[in-house]
Amino acid sequence: MTTADAPNHTPASASGHYLEQAAWVVLAAMPLALAFAVRSSAALIGVAALLALAGAVVAGRGRALAADAWARARSLPGAFLPLFAALAAASLLWHPFPRLGLFAMGEAFAPLVAAAILGLSLGRLRRRAVFILFASLFALACVEVLVELFTGMAWRYAVGMRPALFVLxxxxxxFVVLYWPLWSLSEGAPRRGLMMGALAVLMAAAVFKSVSGAAMLALICGALTFGLARLAPRFAWGLVMAGLFAALALAPVKGDLAQRAVPGWALDRLQSLHARDRVEIWQSFGEVTLLRPFTGAGFGVSPKMGDAPVALLVPGEHRTLLAVGHPHDMFLQIWAELGVLGALLAAVALAWLGKAxxxxxxxxxxxxxxxxIAAVLVIAEVGHGAWQGWWLAILGAAAIWFCKSFEAVRYDTASGSRAGKSGPGRNIDQ
Known part of the structure; x- marks a missing residue:
């Protein structure tokens, strides 16, 4: 939903306007779609990108869009995605299973490219209208998950599925990632605190009723970071950035550090979250980074790391858990698959993010x-594989929501159309 000044001046501009509105609707539906089809976010961000791109072309902005894309690709942030894709493609030269690497590249880069297209194609956001839609669909998604958890996933069994609770x-x-851009989008909404507080309670009920320890930790850390950033923004920024760089730098030795630092009784108490298993997995993939420090084993090889030639060089006590599918640490996965080159590229990306x-x-x-970012960091440290399309689609959607929400707020502030207590924009250093 954009604020095109006159969407009905011509049939082409009207069609482009409606296609762009449809893209926003599809993007807002992501939490609810995931509640029913748990890997659908990659498809949704792709559909949204196609709608937004079609809307821009139909409205006559195709040439300007191509010029903007070329200009951004030559900038530092715009070069990250092509450089990362080039490194992943180069790793196929020493990849033990190149077809697996190609599949992983397709799954990973499709939602990232879709997010980039959305960022270029979507116009200015009409915040209040989209907020109502996004918040309503977000609330319905939380309710759907709660109903499933309380009924033992009854409807899935009724249609012949045999799902486990972890699919939720x-x-x-x-939820724990997209709640925060939704908060940003809600600025200026009537009874903002009441609405977002109620939505937070609903989300927390779904998260803590679920079996996702990563989501629980992410929700807690995200909420604490939010509160700290309101009190001491510069300190919170430094803490989050230190956490990101430490997670990247220490990933290869994370398993050994955890084995030494965490008492055995604590690992036993946390075994419901597979704490001891995770430590051993981190140690196993850490061995791979020591054996292939510069090039890594190849992009996307983690699902078959146990069958890769490098596995034969790993000490026997750490070899078995290479077959678990991924290292349960996305930073460690970068090291294990792309080596120091991938880690350096990730460090540059984090530095740019910190500056932004x-x-x-x-x-x-x-x-x-x-x-x-704090929520994403927690999930990245203990969660699933780094290149799963549904996960990267969520990250791409969060980035789009934040960027377009910030642009809209600044426009409203500059134009004087937004009533409120916030004064002129200012840097957090001020």
Whole structure:
């Protein structure tokens, strides 16, 4: 839903306007779609990208869009995706299972490219209208997950499925990430605190009723970071960035550090969250990074790491758990698959992210952004595989929501159309 000044001037501009509205609707439906079809987010962001791109072309913005894409690709942030794709493609030269690597590239880069297309194609966001839609669908998604959890997933069994409770981990992970751009989108809404508080309670009920320990930790860390960022924004920024860089730098030795630092009784108490298993998995994949420190074993090889030639060089006590599918640490997966080159590229991306956060023009923008990053960091440290399309689609959607919400708020502030207590935009250093 954009604020095109006159969407009905011509049939082409009207069609483009409606296609763009449809893209926003599809993007807002992501939490609810995930609640029913737990890997659907990748498809949804792809559909939204196609609608937005079609809307831009139909409205006559195709040439300008191509020029903008070329200009951004030559900038530092715009070069990250092509460089990362080039490194992943180069790793196929030493990949033990190149077809698996190609499949992983398709799954990973399709939602990332779709997010990039959305960022270029979507126009300015009409915040209040989209907020009502997004919040309503988000609430319905939480209710659907709660109904499933309380009924033992009855409707899935009724239609012939035999699901386990962990399939609902994906929607609750989506909740704890996308709640924060939704908070940003709600700025200026009537009874904002009441509405977002009620939505937070509903989300927390779904998360803590689920079996996703990663989502629970992410929700807690996100909420604490949000509160800290409102009180001390610069300190919160430093803490989050330190956490990101430490997670990346220490990933290869994370398993050994955890084995030494965490008492055995604590690992036993946390065994319901597979704490001891995770430590051993981190140690196993850490061995791979020591054996292939510069190049890694190849992009996307983790699902078959136990069958890769490098597995034969890993000490026997750590070899078995290479077959679990992924290292349960996305930073460690970068090291194990792409080596120091991948880690350096990730470090540059994190540095750019830190700079972008530091120069946010308004204090209201930083807390939800840092909260979302803290939630993502927790999930990345203990969760699933790094290149799963449904996960990268959620990250791409969160980035789109934040960027377009911030743009809309700044436009409303500059035009004087938004009533409220916030004054002119200002840097968090001020």
């Amino acid at each position: 981990n994906k929607p609750v992970i989506c 956060l530091l120069v946010l023009r308004r204090r209201e923008e930083l807390p939800p952004a840092l909260a979302a």
